[in-house]
Amino acid sequence: MIDNQTLQRIQEKLDEGKLPQWVKYDADIFQMEIDKIFGTTWNYLGHVSELHEPGSYVTRWIANDPILLTKNKDGEIQAFLNSCTHRGAKLCTTDYGNSKAFTCPYHGWTYDSDGQLIGVTAGNKVYGKEMVRDEWALRPVPRLEIYAGLIFGNLDVNAMPLESYLGNLKWYLDILVNRTEGGLEVLGVPQRWVVQTNWKVTAENFCADSYHALTAHRSTVEMGISPDFVSQAGFGYQIKLHHGHGLNLVLNPPGMDSFKYQGLPNQLWPLFQHKLSADQLSILEHLQVHVGNCFPNLSWVSIPQSVGHEFVTTFVNLRVWRPIAPDKIEICSWVLIDKEAPEAYKHQANRAYIISFGPSGTLEEDDCEIWTRITECSKASMARDKDLRYDNVLNYLMGFDRVQPDENFPGPGVAYPTWLLDTSIRNFWEEWLRLLRAN
Amino acid sequence: MGVRRTPRVDWALLNEVTHFLYYESSLLDRRQYEEWLALLTDDVMYRVPQRTTRERKKRNDTIIDETAFFEEDIYSIRLRIARRAMKSAWVEDPPARNRHFISNIMVEEVAPGAQEVDVRSNFLILRNRGQAHDDYRVFGERLDKLRRVDDEWKICARVIYPDQAVLSIMNLDFM
Numbered sequence: 001m002i003d004n005q006t007l008q009r010i011q012e013k014l015d016e017g018k019l020p021q022w023v024k025y026d027a028d029i030f031q032m033e034i035d036k037i038f039g040t041t042w043n044y045l046g047h048v049s050e051l052h053e054p055g056s057y058v059t060r061w062i063a064n065d066p067i068l069l070t071k072n073k074d075g076e077i078q079a080f081l082n083s084c085t086h087r088g089a090k091l092c093t094t095d096y097g098n099s100k101a102f103t104c105p106y107h108g109w110t111y112d113s114d115g116q117l118i119g120v121t122a123g124n125k126v127y128g129k130e131m132v133r134d135e136w137a138l139r140p141v142p143r144l145e146i147y148a149g150l151i152f153g154n155l156d157v158n159a160m161p162l163e164s165y166l167g168n169l170k171w172y173l174d175i176l177v178n179r180t181e182g183g184l185e186v187l188g189v190p191q192r193w194v195v196q197t198n199w200k201v202t203a204e205n206f207c208a209d210s211y212h213a214l215t216a217h218r219s220t221v222e223m224g225i226s227p228d229f230v231s232q233a234g235f236g237y238q239i240k241l242h243h244g245h246g247l248n249l250v251l252n253p254p255g256m257d258s259f260k261y262q263g264l265p266n267q268l269w270p271l272f273q274h275k276l277s278a279d280q281l282s283i284l285e286h287l288q289v290h291v292g293n294c295f296p297n298l299s300w301v302s303i304p305q306s307v308g309h310e311f312v313t314t315f316v317n318l319r320v321w322r323p324i325a326p327d328k329i330e331i332c333s334w335v336l337i338d339k340e341a342p343e344a345y346k347h348q349a350n351r352a353y354i355i356s357f358g359p360s361g362t363l364e365e366d367d368c369e370i371w372t373r374i375t376e377c378s379k380a381s382m383a384r385d386k387d388l389r390y391d392n393v394l395n396y397l398m399g400f401d402r403v404q405p406d407e408n409f410p411g412p413g414v415a416y417p418t419w420l421l422d423t424s425i426r427n428f429w430e431e432w433l434r435l436l437r438a439n
Numbered sequence: 440m441g442v443r444r445t446p447r448v449d450w451a452l453l454n455e456v457t458h459f460l461y462y463e464s465s466l467l468d469r470r471q472y473e474e475w476l477a478l479l480t481d482d483v484m485y486r487v488p489q490r491t492t493r494e495r496k497k498r499n500d501t502i503i504d505e506t507a508f509f510e511e512d513i514y515s516i517r518l519r520i521a522r523r524a525m526k527s528a529w530v531e532d533p534p535a536r537n538r539h540f541i542s543n544i545m546v547e548e549v550a551p552g553a554q555e556v557d558v559r560s561n562f563l564i565l566r567n568r569g570q571a572h573d574d575y576r577v578f579g580e581r582l583d584k585l586r587r588v589d590d591e592w593k594i595c596a597r598v599i600y601p602d603q604a605v606l607s608i609m610n611l612d613f614m
Binding site: 094223309 | 487489491492493494497503504505506507508509510511512514515516517518519521522525526527528529530604605606607608609610611
């Protein structure tokens, strides 16, 4: 097990802008994360648009926990551990569908979309007064709350409300997910694939590591299909928020004003003006890329992309980095766009996502390769040494003690006047460590 | 006389199509993308819709057309190939070693003299990269529409149905 002294040593390094490499691959740390982070924080489960009508369901995960997310006959969204209360078998084994009832294949116990036990095989013949059905409903995820269509679950019954947890992040998320009356809708089903890396490697990348785009994604910049990160050199902001959340806002440099609202369809602009504050609207008007991470493992990106035609299209991508092992994640990645967008635009938005992200994405195919190499090297004995005898600490120094907040920025949280900065990534690791050290 | 259950085979056509698909996949394995592009028509549709796990009563409904791993036309295919040729396309340097195994080829009956044929095939793609001990794999079924253009076959549509709902391969090449 990891003792307090070892955790203290991580803190000391973080205070210097450094991170011991061993934390990126460690079985003990991984189990602590499952218990102390994924067991206590708000975890993204899905979007309201995925549950179309009463009886709709999807199956999801919170780390190791299989979750059945349903819409009951009254239209209320519910979440349960997807495990029969009788002997524990997995109850629903499909990805999604519509069903009034879920029957366990083992002994036939049947539950409705409220999780109530409505059927017990040969019930009256085999059970007497020892059986009180109300006590054997599906076990609900203790807390289930929704913000702007985003459904989150929390395994900790005493967790703070979702809105408090998101805090100032809401102001920034609204620019993407809460900018029209209709909100966003998920297109199709999420892409899912496995990558041999650690969930923190990918979360920190989306949290605030836009620096990597200058090198890792140089090819798409040179081809003119991605925004020109290289010559823009950090134009925009990095935002540091409570509870480990962070994001980068890559903005159009002056002189690029012909390209407004990320190229989103003109007919949406009045809807944005109606729903967003003047300050939020101004950011969206000049926005190129909105990328970040809601601690612990919900990331998003919105970026205009070309699919080989003259025009560019944008989309909102949400993704969960589900931890499976210290060196393994399953990525679940949704593409979303405003409900009010024209159907033709939705199709193009989907294509813009596909060509840039996911396992076939021109950006992400390079990322995945690199992320696995981080994990491969973090298994090294020199990297794994907890006494740091090989000075095996990684560099999170960009802007450390140098780049100061922009006091005039209109949004909440702490804003820095460049996204070429490690500040919000350190903030992610600070929160990670705080939770591991909490009793 | 019973009803014939197995479709009749035009052996000459099957041989021709089989050879075409073998040649085509060898170009992909050898990364001769420009030559591969020449085998696509300008109006080509290249799609990899997503597989999902559904209840048995929905077993013919496991493919989601709305979202996909590839949703390409000739422009985006050219763009992908051009990007992979760039110096900073890290996924290509050093390149992975891909091997296509194409089998179970069936040509749908067509009218005599038809300029297009529908072809079903199974695919298994194995990939090894760097010094890795483990290999990646992706497999499933393909539905191709081939068109005879100037006495040569070209692909005018390819739809690929992967058999995994959760891909175990971290990134995808053309299949």
